[in-house]
Amino acid sequence: MKIGLVGLPGAGKSTVFGALTGMAVETGYGAGAGKQNLGTVKVPDARVDALAALYQPKKTTYAEVAFTDLGGGGHTGIDRAQLNAMREVDALCQVVRGFPDAAGDPPDPVNEIVELETETILADLEIVERRVERLRKDRSNPRELEVLEQILARLEGEQPVRGMELDEGQNKLLSGYRFLSAKPLLLVLNVSEDQAAAPAPGSVVEAAEARGLGLVVLSAQIEMDIAQMSPDEQPEFLATLGLEEPAKNRFIQAAYQLIDLISMLTAGPDECRAWPVPRGAKAPRAAGKIHSDIERGFIRAEVVPWQDLIELGSEAKCREAGKLRVEGKEYVVQDGDVVHFRFNV
Numbered sequence: 001m002k003i004g005l006v007g008l009p010g011a012g013k014s015t016v017f018g019a020l021t022g023m024a025v026e027t028g029y030g031a032g033a034g035k036q037n038l039g040t041v042k043v044p045d046a047r048v049d050a051l052a053a054l055y056q057p058k059k060t061t062y063a064e065v066a067f068t069d070l071g072g073g074g075h076t077g078i079d080r081a082q083l084n085a086m087r088e089v090d091a092l093c094q095v096v097r098g099f100p101d102a103a104g105d106p107p108d109p110v111n112e113i114v115e116l117e118t119e120t121i122l123a124d125l126e127i128v129e130r131r132v133e134r135l136r137k138d139r140s141n142p143r144e145l146e147v148l149e150q151i152l153a154r155l156e157g158e159q160p161v162r163g164m165e166l167d168e169g170q171n172k173l174l175s176g177y178r179f180l181s182a183k184p185l186l187l188v189l190n191v192s193e194d195q196a197a198a199p200a201p202g203s204v205v206e207a208a209e210a211r212g213l214g215l216v217v218l219s220a221q222i223e224m225d226i227a228q229m230s231p232d233e234q235p236e237f238l239a240t241l242g243l244e245e246p247a248k249n250r251f252i253q254a255a256y257q258l259i260d261l262i263s264m265l266t267a268g269p270d271e272c273r274a275w276p277v278p279r280g281a282k283a284p285r286a287a288g289k290i291h292s293d294i295e296r297g298f299i300r301a302e303v304v305p306w307q308d309l310i311e312l313g314s315e316a317k318c319r320e321a322g323k324l325r326v327e328g329k330e331y332v333v334q335d336g337d338v339v340h341f342r343f344n345v
Ligand code: GDP
Pocket: 007, 008, 009, 010, 011, 012, 013, 014, 015, 016, 026, 027, 028, 029, 030, 031, 071, 095, 099, 190, 191, 192, 193, 218, 219, 220, 221, 222
């Protein structure tokens, strides 16, 4: 699973990427033209921290999510290279400039949001028009034509595919197209240092709400500075800016939710760990994330919600209190379940 950082040149994609991953990247207009930085980021998780405090395990492992900086090389607008690169990722985070640029130009965040939306709609439209024309001619797939005609109407109305009500069968027919305007999208408003603690401008909040999109406000510059600081220097620095904690954690958690993963937890003296599992996965499939042998030999899952385990202090106590459930093959794993699998080898 990979999340692409997208947006106009100079919006702060490379700076956000550097702050997220702690990787040294080139920033500035046109920097890294045509290059794509790729980095993996741990998903902060207070549940894993609580379990680790209880078990004092040898190892603590967080879920991870991969970010890539789809910079493109252009100096203006969103270029073809960036649009093509977007097809290869599972979700998009649009970095939107909320600070005056080097030339002193004031930001125009709503316009940037609209611009990316328009570019993705046009890119999708190009594909759909061609395909619809073909299917109308050769009549080879009436079901596909029917749903593509709905999509065509939507795109012609300047609306993204995202937000359309499609059933499972229709989604299946469409999955190969990887529509850009259908990809989950999170907005990241990158504000100047003195605005980091202020609420987002109303116009941006409205633009996000009207589209049903999540919005995270941060100052990439501050996040980058924090990432390069030792932990004991951070609180004072944050306090002078009026911040309680870095925005990075909130941002990563929002991005993780975007790709529709939940965290299954495992806990014990060896390791406490969060495992990314697709929402809706049944127990054997979730077990397969740990090891294919466990999926193959699956017998049952012993499940306890993490809060109960923390509250009662051990699996045995949870069992006594009737909080530990025994679940079979059809069980759909829930976010925050602490799971112990029983399996045949
Ligand atoms: P990209 O083209 O979207 O990758 O943008 P960059 O990350 O390269 O940033 C463009 C310029 O804006 C660089 O000179 C950054 O130092 C600057 N910049 C990025 N984020 C911030 C921010 O939060 N505050 C301020 N003042 N400058 C920033």
